[in-house]
Amino acid sequence: xxxxxxxxxxxxxxxxxxxxxxxxxxxxxxxxxxxxxxxxxxxxxxxxxxxxxxxxxxxxxxxxxxxxxxxxxxxxxxxxxxxxxxxxxxxxxxxxxxxxxxxxxxxxxxxxxxxxxxxxxxxxxxxxxxxxxxxxxxxxxxxxxxxxxxxxxxxxxxxxxxxxxxxxxxxxxxxxxxxxxxxxxxxxxxxxxxxxxxxxxxxxxxxxx
Amino acid sequence: xxxxxxxxxxxxxxxxxxxxxxxxxxxxxxxxxxxxxxxxxxxxxxxxxxxxxxxxxxxxxxxxxxxxxxxxxxxxxxxxxxxxxxxxxxxxxxxxxxxxxxxxxxxxxxxxxxxxxxxxxxxxxxxxxxxxxxxxxxxxxxxxxxxxxxxxxxxxxxxxxxxxxxxxxxxxxxxxxxxxxxxxxxxxxxxxxxxxxxxxxxxxxxxxx
DNA sequence: ATTATGTTGGACCAAATGGTTGAATCCCGG
DNA sequence: CCGGGATTCAACCATTTGGTCCAACATAAT
Numbered sequence: 385x386x387x388x389x390x391x392x393x394x395x396x397x398x399x400x401x402x403x404x405x406x407x408x409x410x411x412x413x414x415x416x417x418x419x420x421x422x423x424x425x426x427x428x429x430x431x432x433x434x435x436x437x438x439x440x441x442x443x444x445x446x447x448x449x450x451x452x453x454x455x456x457x458x459x460x461x462x463x464x465x466x467x468x469x470x471x472x473x474x475x476x477x478x479x480x481x482x483x484x485x486x487x488x489x490x491x492x493x494x495x496x497x498x499x500x501x502x503x504x505x506x507x508x509x510x511x512x513x514x515x516x517x518x519x520x521x522x523x524x525x526x527x528x529x530x531x532x533x534x535x536x537x538x539x540x541x542x543x544x545x546x547x548x549x550x551x552x553x554x555x556x557x558x559x560x561x562x563x564x565x566x567x568x569x570x571x572x573x574x575x576x577x578x579x580x581x582x583x584x585x586x587x588x589x590x591x592x593x
Numbered sequence: 594x595x596x597x598x599x600x601x602x603x604x605x606x607x608x609x610x611x612x613x614x615x616x617x618x619x620x621x622x623x624x625x626x627x628x629x630x631x632x633x634x635x636x637x638x639x640x641x642x643x644x645x646x647x648x649x650x651x652x653x654x655x656x657x658x659x660x661x662x663x664x665x666x667x668x669x670x671x672x673x674x675x676x677x678x679x680x681x682x683x684x685x686x687x688x689x690x691x692x693x694x695x696x697x698x699x700x701x702x703x704x705x706x707x708x709x710x711x712x713x714x715x716x717x718x719x720x721x722x723x724x725x726x727x728x729x730x731x732x733x734x735x736x737x738x739x740x741x742x743x744x745x746x747x748x749x750x751x752x753x754x755x756x757x758x759x760x761x762x763x764x765x766x767x768x769x770x771x772x773x774x775x776x777x778x779x780x781x782x783x784x785x786x787x788x789x790x791x792x793x794x795x796x797x798x799x800x801x802x
Numbered sequence: 803a804t805t806a807t808g809t810t811g812g813a814c815c816a817a818a819t820g821g822t823t824g825a826a827t828c829c830c831g832g
Numbered sequence: 833c834c835g836g837g838a839t840t841c842a843a844c845c846a847t848t849t850g851g852t853c854c855a856a857c858a859t860a861a862t
Contacts, residue, residue: 417623420820514771
């Protein structure tokens with residue numbers, strides 16, 4: 385059940401190298417589209433050596449997902465009802481966008497997994513994620529009930545934040561194909577857009593026209 | 594180069610059955626995760642028979658993508674500068690959402706393709722898609738320049754529409770895991786949310802607070 | 803009926819792939 | 833420097849998979 389932590393320096397280094405390589409490969413080709421040879425090569429190890437550190441391809445994927453789950457959900461966990469409601473939501477938007485910018489592979493890893501029906505981590509994701517989302521949605525609902533933000537469905541608001549921010553990582557080639565940005569420049573524009581966009585939509589003084 | 598249209602009734606029927614089956618399989622498992630056996634079985638044919646109608650797995654995928662491209666881009670093509678600007682944008686949002694609802698497999702097919710770097714259709718998508726988006730973005734820019742809608746980057750606005758609407762198809766399991774909707778019920782809520790959301794964000798009389 | 807053409811799938815093949823074996827090599831504590 | 837555990841990988845294995853062959857079968861025109 386519980387993962388034994390690596391003992392030696394070598395184990396630590398190689399486990400890390402394998403997970404790093406696997407993140408590259410899995411995020412680019414999905415689980416079934418990735419091969420142990422690709423991962424081994426990317427990690428600079430032989431295939432049997434990779435399987436010396438992990439019992440199977442499946443296990444590598446599992447370990448990756450488990451290891452990244454916490455960091456992936458951190459922005460949502462950090463979302464609290466302290467301070468300015470709109471500021472808190474904008475902050476969450478910016479954090480999520482920042483994660484897409486700095487961790488696009490992780491975004492695509494999860495996107496691949498969910499796209500294909502979350503066959504490997506579905507229950508866990510759905511279970512703990514649902515609880516977390518329920519909790520944060522309740523906060524948002526209180527804000528809109530109190531008139532501090534516009535009256536919008538909190539669940540769909542959260543979905544919209546996930547969608548708009550992760551889009552820049554998951555559909556990277558499409559975004560780049562259309563904008564032809566220099567490196568990451570378009571992320572700054574995205575932040576400007578999303579900030580203005582959510583500010584307008586959430587401002588309780590605004591109307592639907 | 595040009596695809597010969599099927600000649601006989603049998604060809605038409607079997608080609609259609611294969612493409613339908615392939616849509617099921619590819620959209621669920623991605624290109625590399627799908628096998629000819631799965632497609633053949635889903636189509637009710639033998640594997641050699643499938644390859645009698647299409648020269649390769651690659652060709653099936655190609656044909657699917659090509660066949661669906663038009664219908665997939667139809668809502669964006671239908672987006673014109675006639676009538677009420679905000680109405681036109683909301684209309685586009687609703688059409689896209691409707692497509693996610695009624696054609697989730699198609700959405701996931703394209704999502705899979707783009708997620709993995711659009712290795713098979715990248716150039717075409719990017720080329721014609723970019724032109725189309727440039728054209729529609731220009732329309733939106735004119736509107737915001739004229740003060741008819743809020744001043745927001747038109748490209749990122751379009752991305753946000755793609756992201757928020759396709760999210761319901763592409764991340765279906767996650768959405769369902771969190772909302773536990775009866776069938777498609779949550780799509781109605783999504784439409785309510787997105788309509789109000791975009792109305793508020795686009796209303797030029799509104800401020801960012 | 804006969805012939806030519808279109809359709810079908812069982813058997814097969816070569817390559818790719820997840821995983822195993824075992825012997826060689828490295829590394830560290832004593 | 834020695835011994836035993838940790839590490840490494842060439843060779844190998846079984847299965848899967850994209851694709852081919854070919855003989856049988858259906859169909860339609862003459």
